[in-house]
Amino acid sequence: MSSLRSIKGKIRSVQKTHQVTKAMEAVSGVKMRKSQIAALMARPYSFAAFRILSRITRSVDIAHHPLVLVRPVNRVLLVVVTSDKGLAGGLNSGATKCALATLADRMVSRENTGVLAIGRKGEEFFSRRGYLLEKHIQTMKDESAISDFNGVVSLITDLFTNGKYDECVLVYTNFRSTFEQEPVSRILLPFSVEGLSTMIKGIVPERGAFAEANANIENDARGADYLFEPSPEVVFETLLPRLMSIQLHHAFLEAKASEHSARMVAMRNASDKASEVTFSLTREYNKARQSAITREMSEIIGGIEAMK
Template structure:
C-alpha cells in the first residue's frame, strides 16, 4: 500500500491536471464557436458555386477546354492531407493519417511503388507522421493553421493547380475531417483535380437557358479555378472546426477520467490514513498491555 505522502502527491498532481484539461476545454469551446461559424457560412457559397459550374458546363462545351478538367491516365498522384498542428485532440490526426495510408495502398499501390505519390501536408501532425513513414512530403504549407486565411489556402491550391496543369500530377485528392458536430468528425476523401462535373438527374439546370455576359468562355474559365480554390479552403475550415470539436471532447473526457481517478485516490488516501491510525492505536494498546503485564 502506498504511503500517505505518495497518495497526497498524486492527488495534488491529478488536481493540477484537471485544472489544465478544464481550461483547454474552455479555450477549445471558444475557438470552436468561431470556427463553426466560419464553416457554416462557407458551405452554402461553396455548394452554390459548384452547382453553378456544373449547370453552366452542362449547357456549354467551354468547360472541356479548361486545363483543370483534363482526364489523364493516373501515373502521378498528389494527396493533400489536412491535419492539425497540435495533439491532445483524441484520434483526430491519427484517423486522417490512417485513412490516407489506406486510401493510397488501396487505390495507388503501383504509383506508390514507383515513388509517384506525393503528400502535401497542411498541418504539422500529419506532415511529420507521414514523413517518418517514408512518404514523399511537401511541407511548404505545413504551418497553414498558424496563418489561416483564404490567401494562404489559395497559395496551396494554386501550387497544386499549376502542377496539375503542367502534367506533374495526373490526379489531386484531399483527405480531411468534415465537421458534423462537437463529438463527430467524418473522414472525407475528395477529388480536387481533374474537376469532375457532378450531374444530378433530378436537377433542372440542364434545361435552363443562360444569357452570358461577357461570354461563356470567360465565365466558365474564371469560375473553375475559383471553385477549386474554394474546395481546398472549405476542407481546411472543416478540419479546423473538427479539430476544436475533437479537442473539446477529448479534454472533457480527460476531465471526467481525472475526476474519477481523484475519487479513487481520495478513497485510497482515507483507507491508508485509517490503517495508519489503527496501527498506531494497536501499538499504543499493545504497549500499554506490555507495561501492565510488567
C-alpha cells in the same frame, strides 16, 4: 507517514491535471462552434459559385479543359489536412490512414506519390515514411479566408497541368457531429461538378443545431440559361481557381471543427478519468491513514498494558 505524503502528492497532481483538462475542454468547445459557424457563413458564396458553374457547363464543353481532362492515373498528389497539435484522440491517425487507403485503392506506389501537407502532424507522418513533400503549410490560425489558399491552388494547378501528377486527392476530416468526425477523400483534380456538389452538401452537419440549414442543391442548380460576358469560357477560367480555393477553404474549416471537437471529447474523457483517479487515491489515502491511526492506538494500548 511517507506513504501518506506520497499519496497526498499524487492527489494534488491529478487535481491540477483535472483543472487543465477542464479548461482545455471549454476552450475547444468554443473554438469548435466558431469554426462550424465560419463554414456555414461561407456556404452561400460557395452555393452561388456552384450555380454559376452548373449554368456554364450547359453552355460550354469543358471536357477538354486541362483541369477537367481525365488521364490514366500513374502519379497522385495528396493534399492532406491535419492539425499542428496533438491531444485530439485518433483524429490525425484517421486522416493519415484514409490517405494511405486512397493510395492503396489506386495501387500507386510511394515513389509515384507527392504530398502537400497542411498541418504539422501530416507532414511529420509522411516525411518519416519517405514520401516526397511538395510543400508544408502550418495551420496555427483558426481563422482563414478563401484568398489564403490562392498560392496553394496555383501550386496544385501547375503540378497538374505540367503533367507531374495525373490526379490530385484532397484528404481531410469531415465534421459530422460533436462526437463523430469522418476522414474523407475528395478528388480535387481533375475538376468535376459532382465533386463540388458533394463537398457543399457536407458543409452542413447531419445532426446538431445547424442541421436544418441544409438545402436542395440539385433543385437550385437548375435554372434558365444566362448570357455570359465576355464569354462563358472566360468566366469559367476565372471561376475555376476560385472554386478550388473554396474547396480547400472548407476542407480546412471542417478539419478545424473536427480537431476542436475531438480535442474537447478527449479532454472530457481525461477529466472524467482524473476524477476517477482522484476518488481512488482519496480512498487509498483514507485507508492508509486509518491503518496508521489504528497501529498507533494499538501501540499506545500495548504500552499502557505493559506498564501495569
